Amino acid sequence: MPKLESKIDVSAEGDMTSMIDMTFQLIAFFMILINFADAEANQDIKLPGSQLAVPPAAPPEDPIVVQMNRDGLILYSAEEFQPLAFVKKRLIVKRDLLKKGGKNPQTATVIIRADKNVATKFVREMLETCQELGFETFAFRAAALKLD
Amino acid sequence: MPKRRDVKAPDKIDINMTPMIDVVFQLMAFFLMTFKVASVEGDFNLKLPKSERSAGAANTQTEMINIVMRAQATGDLAVMQIDAAPPTRWSNANDAILFADLRAKIAAKVNAARGAGQEEPEVQIDADDNLRYEFIIKTVDAVSARVGEDGKVQQLAKKVKFAPR
Numbered sequence: 001m002p003k004l005e006s007k008i009d010v011s012a013e014g015d016m017t018s019m020i021d022m023t024f025q026l027i028a029f030f031m032i033l034i035n036f037a038d039a040e041a042n043q044d045i046k047l048p049g050s051q052l053a054v055p056p057a058a059p060p061e062d063p064i065v066v067q068m069n070r071d072g073l074i075l076y077s078a079e080e081f082q083p084l085a086f087v088k089k090r091l092i093v094k095r096d097l098l099k100k101g102g103k104n105p106q107t108a109t110v111i112i113r114a115d116k117n118v119a120t121k122f123v124r125e126m127l128e129t130c131q132e133l134g135f136e137t138f139a140f141r142a143a144a145l146k147l148d
Numbered sequence: 149m150p151k152r153r154d155v156k157a158p159d160k161i162d163i164n165m166t167p168m169i170d171v172v173f174q175l176m177a178f179f180l181m182t183f184k185v186a187s188v189e190g191d192f193n194l195k196l197p198k199s200e201r202s203a204g205a206a207n208t209q210t211e212m213i214n215i216v217m218r219a220q221a222t223g224d225l226a227v228m229q230i231d232a233a234p235p236t237r238w239s240n241a242n243d244a245i246l247f248a249d250l251r252a253k254i255a256a257k258v259n260a261a262r263g264a265g266q267e268e269p270e271v272q273i274d275a276d277d278n279l280r281y282e283f284i285i286k287t288v289d290a291v292s293a294r295v296g297e298d299g300k301v302q303q304l305a306k307k308v309k310f311a312p313r
Contacts, residue, residue: 016169020165020168020169020172023169023172023173024172026176026179027175027176027179030176030179030180030183031179033183034179034182034183041189043184047189048281048282048286050190050192050285050286050289051289051295052190052289052292052293052294052295052301053189053190053191053192054190054191055188055189055190055191056190056191106197109193111191113189114281115281116280116281116282116285117223117281117282118280118281119223119277119278119279119280119281120275120276120277120278120279120280120281120283120284121277121278123281123284124277124310124313127196127310131196131198132198136195136196136197136198137193137194137195137196138193138194138195138196139191139192139193139194140191140192140194140285140288141189141190141191142189142190142191142192142285142289143187143188143189143190144187144188144189144190
């Protein structure tokens with residue numbers, strides 16, 4: 001009996017177009033939403049809430065972000081939270097760098113991201129240290145709450 | 149004349165998509181892992197020069213509104229006093245009322261000064277060392293702006309400072 005020769009195409013190629021479309025849409029979504037500036041903000045710090053704190057329209061010219069945890073330790077230009085005495089040395093370096101660059105420290109903005117539970121004493125001490133060094137523009141950062 | 153060759157163009161050109169898909173997935177993995185739903189943060193911008201601490205008090209032209217905030221041992225607010233008004237005791241229940249009242253008083257003083265064409269009053273916060281920072285921000289929030297009846301934000305005190313120690 002003669003054998004029937006049937007050819008079956010074994011290559012199964014799925015249509016990838018829709019999957020690639022969707023993947024590109026996902027990438028576009030994440031690219032738009034990603035914010036590297038926020039990534040620098042320490043997430044352990046619980047900011048006080050405020051309805052009237054205004055998100056800055058544009059970043060300040062010379063921002064100095066100082067983050068303070070609930071124990072009054074400060075995160076600035078270092079890997080870990082440090083006491084004020086340590087941070088002061090770093091701030092002196094920053095001030096001198098600004099002066100070398102022909103800038104006035106008064107024009108730099110010290111952004112204070114302090115934990116809502118930190119004692120006022122620590123914030124005041126840091127403020128006074130900054131004032132001693134010639135900084136006088138401050139931005140107190142708060143979590144923006146929706147208006148009622 | 150030579151016969152024309154029958155050249156058949158291929159029906160389908162297969163592009164190797166594998167490297168592109170690899171890269172795309174790598175990108176997606178990167179964005180997925182670095183993605184954080186961060187809350188929106190806002191600023192209270194204050195100009196606090198060191199010299200102003202003494203100059204402000206000496207300047208008789210500028211009215212000074214003194215807000216005294218005493219703290220409990222826990223760091224919560226105990227009492228708040230605005231100038232010579234009787235101090236108000238704070239509790240969780242009257243928190244919103246207390247700061248709304250402060251906002252209203254500051255708004256009245258600022259609007260009165262603006263109406264009379266005088267220099268706007270300065271606000272000085274005299275807070276206990278152990279008072280939680282949250283209350284300072286609530287106070288700064290209350291004295292610096294309010295939402296008007298038209299829904300627009302009205303700027304109140306522009307000069308806010310801490311009492312010298």
